[in-house]
Amino acid sequence: MTDSSDTYEALNTQRKLRVVSILTAAGKAGLEPLGLKRMHTIAYMADALAPVWDMQILDAQLLKQAGGPMSPTLQRDIDRLVGMGVVIATNVHHTLETSGWRLSAEYCLNQGLAIPILNAALGFDEHAAMYQFVEEVVFAVSAMSLEAIERATESDAAYADPLVDVGGLLDLVAKDETNKTARIARHFGDLVTPGIRITDAEMTHLYVRHLFRRLQNVA
Amino acid sequence: MSPDSEGFSSAGWNDEDMRRTVQRNYGLGSDSSLPNHVRFLVGVARVIRNRVQRADAGLLAIPAVFFLQPSGPCGLETLEHEVVPMLDNGLTQVEGRLIFVGPVAARAIMIDVENWSDAEVFGPTVQHLGLAGVPAVLFETRTDPVEARFYTKGLDEPDTFDLLRLSQSAITMDEVFEIVDRVHLNSLVVPTVQSPDAKLWQHLAKKRVSKHAERRIQWPLRVGLSAAFPMCVIREEQSQATGRIDLEIEESDPVDPSQVVRHALLELKVIRSFWESGEAVSDKQNANHIAEGVVQAAMYRDERNTRAAALCCFDMRSDLGQDCFSHVRTKAKRTRVVLRRWHIFASAKEYREALDAGTV
Numbered sequence: 001m002t003d004s005s006d007t008y009e010a011l012n013t014q015r016k017l018r019v020v021s022i023l024t025a026a027g028k029a030g031l032e033p034l035g036l037k038r039m040h041t042i043a044y045m046a047d048a049l050a051p052v053w054d055m056q057i058l059d060a061q062l063l064k065q066a067g068g069p070m071s072p073t074l075q076r077d078i079d080r081l082v083g084m085g086v087v088i089a090t091n092v093h094h095t096l097e098t099s100g101w102r103l104s105a106e107y108c109l110n111q112g113l114a115i116p117i118l119n120a121a122l123g124f125d126e127h128a129a130m131y132q133f134v135e136e137v138v139f140a141v142s143a144m145s146l147e148a149i150e151r152a153t154e155s156d157a158a159y160a161d162p163l164v165d166v167g168g169l170l171d172l173v174a175k176d177e178t179n180k181t182a183r184i185a186r187h188f189g190d191l192v193t194p195g196i197r198i199t200d201a202e203m204t205h206l207y208v209r210h211l212f213r214r215l216q217n218v219a
Numbered sequence: 220m221s222p223d224s225e226g227f228s229s230a231g232w233n234d235e236d237m238r239r240t241v242q243r244n245y246g247l248g249s250d251s252s253l254p255n256h257v258r259f260l261v262g263v264a265r266v267i268r269n270r271v272q273r274a275d276a277g278l279l280a281i282p283a284v285f286f287l288q289p290s291g292p293c294g295l296e297t298l299e300h301e302v303v304p305m306l307d308n309g310l311t312q313v314e315g316r317l318i319f320v321g322p323v324a325a326r327a328i329m330i331d332v333e334n335w336s337d338a339e340v341f342g343p344t345v346q347h348l349g350l351a352g353v354p355a356v357l358f359e360t361r362t363d364p365v366e367a368r369f370y371t372k373g374l375d376e377p378d379t380f381d382l383l384r385l386s387q388s389a390i391t392m393d394e395v396f397e398i399v400d401r402v403h404l405n406s407l408v409v410p411t412v413q414s415p416d417a418k419l420w421q422h423l424a425k426k427r428v429s430k431h432a433e434r435r436i437q438w439p440l441r442v443g444l445s446a447a448f449p450m451c452v453i454r455e456e457q458s459q460a461t462g463r464i465d466l467e468i469e470e471s472d473p474v475d476p477s478q479v480v481r482h483a484l485l486e487l488k489v490i491r492s493f494w495e496s497g498e499a500v501s502d503k504q505n506a507n508h509i510a511e512g513v514v515q516a517a518m519y520r521d522e523r524n525t526r527a528a529a530l531c532c533f534d535m536r537s538d539l540g541q542d543c544f545s546h547v548r549t550k551a552k553r554t555r556v557v558l559r560r561w562h563i564f565a566s567a568k569e570y571r572e573a574l575d576a577g578t579v
Contacts, residue, residue, distance in 0.1 A: 027289075027290070028255070028289060028321050028322060029289055029321040029322075029323065029325075029326060030289030030290055030291075030319070030320070030321050030326050030327075030328065031326070032290070132251070132252060136248065136251050139248075139321070139322070139323045139325070140247075140248065140323075142321065142323065142325055142326045143304055143305050143307070143323070143325035143326060144304055144305070145304040146302075148304070157232060184232055184237075187237070188237060188240075188241060191234060191237055191238050191241050192241055192245065192477065193477060193478065193479055195457075195459060195522075195523055196454070196457070196469075196479070197457055197458060198249070199248065199249060199251060200251075201248035201249070201251030201252075202246070202247060202248040202249050202251075203248075204248060205244065205247035205248035206237075206240055206241060206244055206247065206248075209240055209243070209244045209247065210236075210237060210240040212305070213239075213240060
């Protein structure tokens, strides 16, 4: 096996683990079953906030869509896990989007298969760190109403960037710069009482709470 | 780099607005990585603090119960219930309700309890809803001041609870040491109570101490202090000019949560007979380590305007009889650093012998 296929496999594993992590954390936060749109929004938020935690962005480039993020690669990850029986899809139905009809569903974990996978993964520092990061993003997002979660990217610093048109490419690692969402999240660290160094998790929660306030103000 | 300087301000990302978010939500996420039941306590304490602060018409004199069960009770679909986001902003009435939350207590499923009766809630309601054994916090609003009780084993064991510390009064070092005593006994004193993932001894028989011992002691202390003082943020490894603080207990001002009171800081030092490599540690090396700790604790406290500072020494030496503070007592008194020592044994047998001999 070549180095590149090793890397591909590692990334593939990480992608699937991210789905399992999101659904595990969603269960802990009372968000299960997780609708398709919420799943994609949370995965996007995790990517946008990944630099705050020094984590890898898994879907760095995506097409900006009017209805919010919808990553075909993430959907493939989810579908594969459904096929493997690790994720259970319920309430499968069609929804009409601006781009046409889309198959939609709600997802939860098949605990019997998912828990051993997650437990094995948590034995590795790299995966444990990713799990903690994803869990915190889900916990932060869980404070929002379900409707607000689906609309979160309307006010997100990177996704709602007026310089990127709908239909344009949103690049979370463009020109090796940290994306706007992560930059703003980090900036919360400058706004607390001097002498206090807040954690990555605190920046994440503050960013999401601010996002929620912005959405409420718009509403 | 300030978002203001990048032109984000026009899109609503300005510092003034963001500061308001900090002011309302300071401390959120600071409990990340703590065990779920501790996060639950911290989260519920936040809800209670904000509810007490923001209940404009006053609190209803009907208790509330928070359950660590985010999916709600058995048969939820047949019960009238409400799902509430941002429970922790204090604006939602919790009194007279059963509230089901996850570890961060931000999103909740709520069920009204008509004609509240303690006997009914603790008995048939818990059984009927399948809540036996589910960790719960009772928010008691019929007392003055209000109280909160944590039922670790669920409401079906009504006599097993811890009273949560809700008051904003100063935390004394005696209160802190009481918690350290408990953590020491439950998680540190002998190898069998230590976490298998964070052993303090590298080699038990040879009395070699892990080079990570101080860091590994810090973790259960942070968990213990967070559970005991859920209204506070327990910070670790805060950097500043004079060095890095091991643990600090801070508490938000109830009116402006972004303003904090720093109650106490703890400098942790481990003294030992052997390094991890097996090389012996001299008395002078241990003495210097302790002396350094006194200086650090005093400096950190003064620099951060913390109310109190302590040097917590964890003594893993073979010879229990030795005093470890004699050379620093005068200085510690002059600089107002409180000194305290806890022994950590390489075996339960050694611990028993020390108890029998009265040396601990």
